[in-house]
Amino acid sequence: MQEEGSRQTYDSTSDARVQASLDVPVDNNILAHNYTVLTPEQKAQMRALKDKGLELIKLLHEIGGTDPTGPRQGSVELSVSQTKVREAIMWGVSHVVQSA
Secondary structure, three states: OEEEOOEEEOOOOOOHHHHHHHOOOOOOOOOOOOOOOOOHHHHHHHHHHHHHHHHHHHHHHHHHOOOOOOOOOOOHHHHHHHHHHHHHHHHHHHHHHHOO
């Protein structure tokens, strides 16, 4: 767990986030506040997806001549590419979590 201002953040594969979600009372909220505990294999799959996505985003920065730690790409096309990479990772992670 890390402290970011008044927020607590957890590694995306940490089981500590499950307990944290149970510590916060939730009343009449239609959005899920529960997390699925992932198997070691699912954690590895999620990490691999995110690592490959980051690798591709760094390549887009390299192509565009921009700082890989910065938020901006070198062109609109590269920015759209980055958005699509992030979307692809989101859908891949969604599949991993739903197959739990």
